[in-house]
Amino acid sequence: MSRSAIVWFREDLRLHDNPALDHAVQHFDRVIPVYLHTPQQGGHWRAGAASHWWLHHSLKALDADLQQAGAGLLIRQGDSARQLLQALVRETGATSVVWNRLYTPWAVARDIAIKTALTGSGIAVHAFRPSLLFEPEAVLKDNGEPYRVFTAFWKRCQTKSLYQALCDTPSRISSGDLPHGIPIEQLGLLPAIRWDSGFYDHWTPGEQGAYAQAGIFLDEDIADYEHNRDIPASPGTSRLSAHLHFGEISPRALMNRAVQRLDEIGSATARQSVTRFMAELGWREFAAHILYHYPASSDESMDARFAYFPWAADDAAVLQRWQQGRTGIPIIDAGMRELWHSGWMHNRVRMLVASFLTKNLRIHWQHGARWFWDTLVDADLASNSLGWQWVAGCGTDAAPYFRIFNPVLQGKKFDPDGEYVRRWVPELRAFDRKYLHEPWRLAGQCDYPAPMIDLKDSRAQALAAFQSLRR
């Protein structure tokens, strides 16, 4: 008698190093690859528009890769993943459901409930861990509590083996006749108003795109990562965040390659660069563990004092100038426009625009996190929440509140020729290099807006606001 297993794909849209898929292929005669589109799940943190754009193309790529292996991706849509799975179990006669674990709080709760329901009706469930390097329960302080400081956390992680065995890509997947599904196009993931046209120049979603980018980065660019990662005009960052979020490549595949590079490379600065990249994978890990242990941290400041912080009164017009990149501060506007046009923003510039929003404009970090959530192709609840709380100074192991970036100095330091600003702010393309990062100092005709706020005054006000918390 033939035994069937459903492989439930979620944020693991790949064939290589996919333990759930590998398990099913190894142990079952018939493997049914499934993606369930449940757009309402996640509550107010359900996936945003840019994420959906990426998801559409990633599903297309996964379906093509599965077809290549002799199967295909069965897609269903609904409100409840549990009901969709139960229906599929009935229709296919599957005796087992396998998936790779997720760690976002709402997904954890959902998956526990589904596992209970399926197990109760005699269906075996197996969950695997490839989307993180370590289980959150496996990295705790000696007293059993979670780490709240990155350096200590990462030090503990490094006492374990960072190199972990990978699963092979299955060469052949037998799925037999699949029940009816929905074409990807019918999921409505692409925007009706085509604001996404620029995205295609920047990204190739899917496993092949992920491995191509990983190859470019880890074989070549990584040697100068330590320096170039701070230069927003340079392609010096890994640009792997969205591929990682959707699981088109596993963090351990990247970590293994980095470990390997460390052995191959002689130069001290290049080794420092590889170590730095490994630590960035560590930050991703840290963020996931923090959100897992502190599920409220996507919505509330971890530092309880910030419940009393005197944020500026809500002003939709002010927020909108920030969102649209019309603040009048060149590097801030360049970043916000890069985000809008490409679905992504360079990490250093993310810190700058976040500092500007939460400190100079004194707007609650939740407004910033929300905008990023809807506009980033790499939107990840754990990394996004940790990043915003870090910049706002209200998170665990956060930058002190008084560490306020001066976007003019930062621009001069990290975009000295103005290449990044000119790329995204065409009004300033012909502007004198000397004053590019502070165009208001040069009187002249230009349709670029005047700064919406005085950097010096707003800095002083932010510091005063923070002082009021300490009493």
Added chain:
DNA sequence: TGAAATGTTGGGGCG
């Protein structure tokens, strides 16, 4: 994974 204010030092102009 700051910035600005304040303090210190040492070379050179100048009476």
Added chain:
DNA sequence: ACGCCCCAACATTTC
């Protein structure tokens, strides 16, 4: 030649 002042340049402290 000497002391005084100015002020980069760098270091330390404070926010």
